[in-house]
Amino acid sequence: MEVKKINSIRNFGQFIEFDWDKNISQFEKYNFFYGWNYSGKTTLSRIFRCFEKKQLHKDYQNSKFSIVLENNQKLTDKNIDNNYPIRVFNEDFIEDNFEWNNENAEIDPVLILGEESKELDKQLKQKQKEKEEMERQKSNNENEKNQIERDLQNKLSKKASEIRDILSITNSKEFDRNVLEEKIEEIKDNFSEKILRDNEVNNLRNLIFRQKLETINLSSKIDPKLGQYITDIKNVLNNKVTAQKIIEKLNQNARLSEWVKDGIELHKNENTCQFCGNLLTKERLDELNKHFSEEFNLLMKEIDEKEAELNHHIEYINQISFPDKARLYNEFQQNYENLLNRFNEMKTQYINNVKSLIKELKRKKGKPFETITIDQSINEDIEKKIINLFAEIKKIIEQHNNKVNSLEKEKEDAKEKIKLHYCAKFIQDERYFELKIEINQLNEEIKNLEQKINNIIEEIKEIEQKIKASAIGAKKLNEYLNNFFGDDRFKIEQTENGRYKLYRNDQIAKNLSTGERNIISLIYFFSKLEETNFDIGNSVIFIDDPVSSLDSNHMHRVYAFLCDKVKNIGQLFITTHNYDFFNLIKDLYKYGLGNKNGKFYLIKRIENKNQCYSTIEVLPDLLMKFKSEYNYLFSLLKEFNDTQDKDKNSFEQLYLIPNILRRFFEMYLFMRYPNGKKFKEKANDFFTNISNINGVENMKIMALKLMDEYSHEENPTYANNFPELPEIINSVSFILTCIKEKDSAHFVALESSV
Template sequence: MGVSMKIGKIEKINKFGQFYDFNWPSDLDEFNKYNFFYGWNYSGKTTLSRIFKCLELKKLHNDYQNASFRIKTDNGTLTEKNLDTDCPIRVFNEDFIEDNFDWNNEDAEIEPVLILGKESKDLKNELKKKQQEKKDKEEIKTNKEQQKKGKENEIQDKLTSKAREIREILSITNQKEFDKNTLEQNINQIEDNYLIKILSVEELNTLRSFISSQKLDKINTPPIKLKLSQFTDDIKQILNRKVTAQNIIEALKQNDSLSRWVREGLGLHKGETKCQFCGNSLTPERIEELNKHFSQEYDSLISTIKQKEDELNEHTNSIKEYSFPDKARFYEEFQEQYEKLLESFNQKKSEYVSTIKKLTEELERKGKKPFDVLSIDQSIDNTIGNEIDDIFKEIQNLIKKHNDKVDSFVQKKEKSKEKIKLHYIAEFIKDQNYFSLKQDIENLEKEIKELENGIKEDEDKIKDINIRISDSAIGAERLNKYLNNFFNDDSLRIENTNNGKYKLYRNGQIAKDLSTGEKNIISLIYFFVKLEETNFNLGSAVIFIDDPVSSLDANHIHRVYSFLNSKIKTLGQLFITTHNFDFFNLLKDVYRYDLQNKEGNFYLIKKIRDNQNYSSSIEMLPELLKKFKSEYNYIFYLLNTFNNLSDKSKFDQLYLLPNILRRFFEMYLFMKYPDGEKFKNKANKFFGDEDNSEKTMTLKIMDEYSHEENPEHSLRFPDIQELSTAVEFVLKSLEKKDKEHYDSLCESFNII
C-alpha cells in the first residue's frame, strides 16, 4: 500500500453513540505517533474505535447512519461524506472479533472448527445459506420426483391393463407384439384426432364378428426342373461316338455279353499267367491281343454311358416324387379346375418318365455297339417337357388366385383389427384423461429439471465458496509461530483443514472449549498475521487496538503486552485503549523505557453528564494516573474531589460515583482483608456491627447502583444528597479506622 497517513485530531463527533456532541478541546494535545487511552467500561472506548473503523470500511456503522464527524489528518480532512477516501487504517475491536472469529461447536458429535477472517466468516455464512437452499431444493425435488413416479406408475399400470385387454380381444398371443409400449406409441399417433376413432356399438360388433372367422393357409409349391431336351441332345452325341480299336476281335464285337465278360476278366487277370477259369496258360501275346481290342477310348465311352444312365435314373426318381398339395387346401371354387389340371399333370408326368426310360434304353443299345455309329429312336418325343411346363404354369396361376384370396382376407381382417384396436385406444384416452396425466408428468419433469439446474448452480456456488474460503485462509504456520511465542510453548496449536477452516488443538487434543481470553488472543494474533500476509504496509498505517486485554487474567495481560511491544515500533501510528489499569501501566512502561518518552500521548476517555445528557469525552490523562501505577490513588482522588465540592452537582462524573465508591472500597477491603470473604461481610466487619442509617444507606448505594455490568444502572441514580453522605461516610470511616493509610493517600496528591 503506497498511501500513508497520520491522524491529528477528531475535531467533531455528532450522534455517534456515546459521542453525542463532542468537540476537540482547545487544551487537548493532538494525536502523536503513539496514543494510549485509559477509560472505564462504557466510557466510549469501543465507540471511538468504531469511528476509525468507518474510515477503514469506507462506510458508516450500521447503528449510526445519521452520525457525523470531522477528522483532521496530514492528508486533509475526513468526514462521513468522503469515506471513499483510501485510508491505511486497520482496527482491532470487538466488532473485528465478531466479524473474524467463529467457533463452530454447534454439534457435539462434530469436532469444532475455527473460522478466522471476516471474509471467511461471511463466506461461511453464505455457504451455510447456500447449502440450506440446496437442501431445500433437493427436498422439493424429491417430493416432485415422488409425485412424478406416482403418476408414471399410474399411467403404466393403466397402459399395461389396457394392452392386455386389447390383446385378448384381438387374440394376440405374443405379448411383445402389443404391449404397453406399443399402446403408448399408438396413442401418440392418434393424439390429434383420437375422438373420430371411436366406433358405434353396431360397427364394433360387426368387426369383432368378422375377425373371429377362419381363413385358409396360403399354398406354396417348389419349381419343377425338366431336363428331357438336354438329355436327348446328350444321348444323341453319345450314340454318334465310335470306338476305334487297334485289333478288333470279331467274336467279341458280335457278342456283347461275351465282350463284357472278357473285359471284366481282363481286369481280374492283371499280373496273372494262368486263366483263373480254365487253368490254361495266359500268354503275353494273348493278353496284348485282348488289350488292343479293349482300348482307352472304349473305356471312356462305357464310363460316359454309365454316368449318363445314373443321371437319368436320378432325374426319373425326382420327377416321380414331385407332387402337389391336396385339393382340400384350396378354396372350394378352385378345387374342380385344380383336380383336372392335376390329372393332366400326372398323365404327362408318366409319359415324361417313359420317355426318359427310352433314352436309358438307347444308352444300353450303344453300350452293346461301341464300335458303331447309331441314330436315336425317332419315336422319342422331347416336346412332352413343354407340355408339362404349360400344365405346371396353369396350376401355379390357380394357386396364385387362391393365395390372393388369402391375402385379401388377411388384409381385410388386419384392417378390421386395426379399427377395433384404435377404438379401444381412443376410449382409453378419453376415459382415463390420459393426456392430462401426461401433461402433469411433463410439468413435473420441467419443475424437476429446473430444480436440478438450481441444485447444480448451488453445487457450483458451494464449490466456488469453498475455494474462496480456502483461498482466503491465512496459513496456520505463522499463526502457530505467534501462538508459540505468545504462550512460550506449543500447547495451543492451529491446523488448516482442506476447506479453508482451522482446527484448534490443546496439548495434542481437539480443543472443544475456548475461554474469552483465548479467543481474544487468537483474534489479536490473527489481526496482525493477516496484515503481514496481505502485505499491508504497517509502517505507513494507522492501527487502532481497542481493549486487547478484556477478560484476560494477569498472566495473559503480560503476554499481550509482550506481543504488542514487539509490534509497536513497526507501526506508522498507534492507538490503544484499555480499561485495565495493570495493562495501562505496562503501556506506560513501553512509553517510558522502549519509546524513551518520545512521540507519545496519554488520554483519558470518560463518560460525563452534560445538560442532563450522558456523553463521552476525551481529555489528557491526569498526572495522578500517569504518575502512579495504581488507579486506587486516582479513585481516591476523585472521591476526595467530590467530597470537597461545594456544589456537588457540578461533578462531571457524578453518574459514575456509585461505581467509583464501590471500586475504591473493594480495593481497600481486599488489601485489608485478603481472606476471600464476600464484599458485604468485609464491609460490615470494617464499619462494625452497629446499625446506623449512614452505613445502611452507603451499602445500599454501593450494592444497588454500582453494577457496571448493567449499563442501565444510571436510570436508577440515587439522590445526590444520599450519594454525598455515602462518600463522606466512607472517607471519614477510613480516616478514623485507618488514619495512617488515609494520610498516605492524601499525601499521594499533595492535598494536605
C-alpha cells in the first residue's frame, strides 16, 4: 500500500478547505515535512490515524477528507473502516498508550495489521500520467457504475423491506435484497404475468394472515364391550347351583345368606358362635356346609369378578374425553359440539346399561339356586351407536387437521404470489433491466480500460524500480531502551494480565519529562510493531515530530534510532518543527536512504481573507539547499519587501510575517552578537549609529513592537489584534535596510543565496 496524495481535507483542525495542488509532486516512499509549531503537522498525522483507528477523531466528527492510493483508490472519512496497514506515532498515540505519574501506570498493547505497499520511480512519470488518465477514466466509470449499483441496491433493500412488512416477515434474511434479485431472475422472461389486481392482492393477504391453529392429537380411544358383557352376564344368570341340602330360609334371604356364608369362614376353628356365644354343634356346621357347596362358592366368586370388571369398564368409559371446541376452526365447531352432546348422552345410556348388568349380578347373587332371565330393557345396540359417534367426532378432528396442513401450504402459495407480484412491479417501476444493461456496458468499458492500463504497466515494467521493504526482526523493548540510553535506567516489566509497567531505576516511573516520554513512546511504538510481526515493509508509518522537547544529545540519538528503523518501511512520513533535526533528516535521506524515492514538503499556516488555515507545499529550494533556516526566512522577507504595495495585502504568508521577521532577526543578532545578551539588548546595540534612515528611533520602536507583540502564534488574542498592513511593510523594510547598511557584505551574500 502507498499513499500518493491527500486529495482533500475539510474542517479538520487548521485544514479548513485543503485541496491537493496539482503542481505538487505526489508522495514517494519517503516523505518529510518541515513546519513551524501550530502549522498543522500533528493535525495531518491525526488524519492518517483516523484510518489506523477506523474512526473519526473525537474533536473533528464533522470533518471530511480523502487520500488517494497508488491504484487511484480513494480512502475517505466514509470508509475508514478498512484493514490498510497504517500506523501513526504522535501525541495521541502517547496519550492513548501510557498513563504517566501513576504508580500503576501501564502501557496498553498495540493492535497491528499489515498489508502490502509499493511505489514507482520518478522515471515512470510520463507513462504514469498516461496510466493515471486511464485510471481516472476508469475511476469515473466505476464511480458511475457504483452509484447506479448503490442506488439500485438501496432500492432493492427498500423494496425487500416493504415486502417483509407487507408479509410480516421478521427475519430479514428470509427476504432481503439478494432473495429479491433471485426472484427477479426467476420471472425475468414473464414478469408481466405476475402482476396482480388490487383485489387479488388483498384476498391473498387476508388468506396469509388467517389465524393458524395447531393440529389436534386425539389421545382417547374407545373400546365398548356391552354386547360381550351381556352374553357373559346371561351365562351367569343361567347358572343354577345344586346344593346337597338347601336351607330355605337362606335361599329366600340373600343378605342373610351372605352373612352366614361369611360367618362360616370366620368360625372354621371356633366351637362357639362369636355373635351369640352359643355352642356350634358339628351337626349345625355340616348342615350349613351342605347349603354352601363348592359350586356355590365358585358362582359367588364369578359374580364378584364380573361386577368388578363392569365397574372398571364404567370408569374407562367415563374417562373418554375430547379437545375443547375452541381449538377447531369455526366451520367445524358447531357440528363438533352437537356430536359431543350426542356422544355424552349416549355415553350416559351406555353406562346405565352396564349398571343394569351389575344389578342383574346382584340379583343373581340372591338367587344362586335358580336361573334368572336378564332384564330386557338392556339395549345392546347402544354399543354400535357410541362407536359410530366416536368415529364421527374423530373424523371432524381429522378434517380440522387437514385444514391446518393445507392452510399452511395455501399461505405459502399466497406469499409466493405476493412476492412475485411486487418483484414484477419493481422491474416495471424501477427500470431494473435497463439499469442492469447500463451497468454491464460500464463494466465492459471498465474492462477495456483495465486492459489498456495493464498494457501500459507492461511497458513501464522495464524502467520500474520496486522498493521492497523487509520486516525487521522483533527485539525486546528493554533492549531498545538499554541501547538508546546506554544503560538500564528504564525497564519494562510485563504484568500478569499481559500489560506492562514502566520502571526507572527499579522504581515505578513517575514525573517523566516530556522528552523522556517521547523517547520511550517512540521506542515502544517500533518495538510493538516488530513484536507482533507487523509487516513493516508493506505499511505506511507516520512519525510526527519525534524530537519534541528533546535536547541536542537526545535528538541525535533519535536520529540514529530512526536511521536503523526506517529503511525498510513501506512508506514513511516524518514531520518536525526542529530545523536542526530536519537537517539530520536530510542527511538520513541523502546518505542513509540513497538520496532517492523521497520528497520534502513544507507545512505552513497562511492567512487569506482574514482566515488562517494550513496548507502543504513543495519544500522551498532554500530550505533544501541550506542547512539553515536563516536563508529561507530571508527569502520570504525579501519576497514580501519586493512585492508591490498594492499586492502585499494578498501576500500568502502575510499572517506569519511578524513571526518570520522575529525569527530571522533573532538569528541575525545571534550571529552578530554571540554574547549571551537578551534579544532587546542586542537589538538596541544593533540600531546604534544608524544614520541614513529618517526617524530611526520611531521605526525601531515600531519594528520591535511588531516582533514582540505579534510574533507569538500561541497568543489567543493574536488573530484579533493583527497589526495594520503599513506597520508590517515599514517594519520589514526597516530591518532589511538596517542590515544592508550595517552589514552590507553579509546582506549581499544573503541576496545571492536566494
